[in-house]
Amino acid sequence: MQESHARVYAAIAAIPRGRVASYGAIAARAGLPGRARLVGKLLGETPEGMELPWYRVLRASGHVALPPGSRGFREQCRLLRAEGVEVINGRVPLSRFGLDADLDRALWGMPV
Secondary structure, three states, X not given: OOHHHHXXXXXXXXXXXXXXXXXXXXXXXXXXXXXXXXXXXXXXXOOOOOOOOHHHEEOOOOEOOOOOOOHHHXXXXXXXXXXXXXXXXXXXXXXXXXXXXXXXXXXHOOOO
């Protein structure tokens, strides 16, 4: 496995329970800014036996990337809700549940 791929997988594995991150945020944390599509590709190619919290990775808008109503979409929403993450119409409010939400809140206050 390439080192850059291992960094992406490590960044995904590090998303804490009850938090989410965008594909772009994962790429940036892995030292690959601008490579959000690579993150999506690697999630689709996760090595056999590797357990990742794949469902914690969302579009930059906070939306689930899977087609609405699909089995994967329903599963992702279910898993997120089981961790206490609010999902409304397939979208998670990143200001509350995003990986950096606490840091942003501490620096800039509550979002308007």
